[in-house]
Amino acid sequence: MSSMIISKKIEFSASHVCRSPQLSDAENQRIYGAAANPLGHGHNYVVEVSVEGRPDPVTGMILDLKRLKELLEDKILSVYDHRHLNLEVAPFDRIVPTVENMAIDIWNRIGSSIDRTGRARLYSVRVHETSDLCAEYRGEE
């Protein structure tokens, strides 16, 4: 059986501010627009995690989806859900929580522990900030 990709979605709600302390107020406003409001705003984020691998010949599964769900709850939801990202979730005390940086951070949190059997690897992390905006990270390319 050739390699396949299986994807799972989770959703969380969080607030953030897109504002860099290295930039002036005018620059922040020009670059991030309304998202630079210092008091913050929020989104219902949808995260789509895709895992690549070959289904196990006995179970027919690339990986244990219950374990993937637990991993996402443990590593992502418990950290991100109903939080202020800049104030409560590192590394966003140092880097701007754009949807791009969030995709990279989520990859870093789960990439190494997706699978203990060696059958599967993390293929991509897609973060939908709104229905018309999405960032995808596929690791180092």
Add this chain to the structure above:
Amino acid sequence: MIVRLSRRYSFPASHRLHSAALSDAENRATYGKCDNPQGHGHDYEVELTVRGVVDATGRVVDLGTLDRLAEEQILAPFRYRNLNAELEAFRAVVPTTENLSAEVDRRLRSVWAGVFGPAGPELEKVRILETERNICEISDRT
């Protein structure tokens, strides 16, 4: 680090799938109800995927610039238009979702390097959703 950012836009337009190279019977056989002489319309969705390096601002592409480009090249010329009658590209080419995707891709790529520069992000993929079920994607241009 390389990230892909996708942005979705929408425009309504009408069209008719009909080829001058085919007889009326052949057009009906080929395009079915999409050959209706009076035309019909869709709310098209256009999804652009931009691939590039996340810069110091945490972004792959400036969304304001991307939005302006989409507005100028795609949305303003296509919004509320009859594609067959009002767009030069479809005078002799049938405005199927495939050909519409190719035209959207061509328009964006014709100005892309001028807008974003040689070191800027790449337009990796253009997807057009004619309906929720009819989706055309251009990503491999070879």
